[in-house]
Amino acid sequence: MRTYVYVQLRKAERRNEDLKVDCEELEEQVSQMSSELRQAHDDLRRLSSVEDELATAKQISIKLHDECERLNAQCQLHRQQLNLQRSEDIISTEASPAFHLVQRYREDSTLCACASKPSEK
Numbered sequence: 001m002r003t004y005v006y007v008q009l010r011k012a013e014r015r016n017e018d019l020k021v022d023c024e025e026l027e028e029q030v031s032q033m034s035s036e037l038r039q040a041h042d043d044l045r046r047l048s049s050v051e052d053e054l055a056t057a058k059q060i061s062i063k064l065h066d067e068c069e070r071l072n073a074q075c076q077l078h079r080q081q082l083n084l085q086r087s088e089d090i091i092s093t094e095a096s097p098a099f100h101l102v103q104r105y106r107e108d109s110t111l112c113a114c115a116s117k118p119s120e121k
Helices: 002-095 097-116
Strands: none
Touching: none
């Protein structure tokens, strides 16, 4: 009977050792999973932060595009106004008596130069 009890005791000790090993392995797995879970949580937080930054960047991009369009339209309007002003300046210059005197002088100079040339025959 002693032998039987001794054998049963050895079996229980081996089972106890196996259970301790299994428990240590499970604790290691739990620790690893816990670490992975924390990492996943940190990744989700970073992802959320990046999404917020992306949304902000998109809003800024839209505002800058709208501002660019507004400035381009304003620039085009200023160009048109400048061209109109230049045209008006040219017209007013052509209508001035001084402009006609200069034109007449140029025409006279051309005629004089032509008249003073000997004709080639």
